[in-house]
Amino acid sequence: MIRIHHPFWHGSEMTLSVNGKPDVQMSHPFVGNGYNCEAVEVMRCIRSGRKESTLMPLDESLAIMETMDAFRLEWGLRYPTE
Template sequence: FRTGWDPKGRLLNPDLAGGGLLDVGVYTLAFASMVFGGPPPEMTSMAHVGETGVDEQAAMILRYEGGRLGVLTCGVRTAMPHVAYVFGTEKWARVHAPFWKTQGLTIGSADAEEEVIQLPHRENGYEYEAEHVMQCLRGGRTESDVMPLDESLAIVRTMDALRAEWGLRYPME
């Protein structure tokens, strides 16, 4: 995701909690949480904090049990392909862009042809979130079984830890 230069706009303005982590990085962290089953026990990262005081781009390495690693990037001033990869010992998967509302993925391995799986949307890709929220509300549920509150809170805590590592605080904190 790449924005133009607008220091008063929501993406670059610290008064509006701008920056890549809170705008698009949350998707990378939620994806990692889905793939690895929760928050990382250990992580390290680097970010470029631009002249407005928000993170314009960041790279994160998350370490999980069993030697599993998540390598994530996000940014609002950097052109990125918006794909996600998952690599295993036998196969890999590429989630097509934009990975947070993909319409397909490719499965591959060193010794087989790639397989493309199409996942077309009925609308814009966000309809599934909206439908699930409506189902929860109609069912009287205040928590989703797809994205439980504990998982959401763990992702927020991970983002807070990353911002602390970068020395990034917003004026309202």
């Protein structure tokens, strides 16, 4: 299991746990604001004339959103703006 330490959206510390072995602590400096990977991919797509990423196609994004919405419905989670 990989545990990313708080805050997960820009964590620089993580712990790797493998059954029967001592935990391994890892550190990697965080650069940016949490959206660097997305921004780099958008720039790559724009430069190559693509309207959709091969790393995260629209269909996959929509499927993830539908899954998250299903969880929210099951949990009864509603946001104030809804």
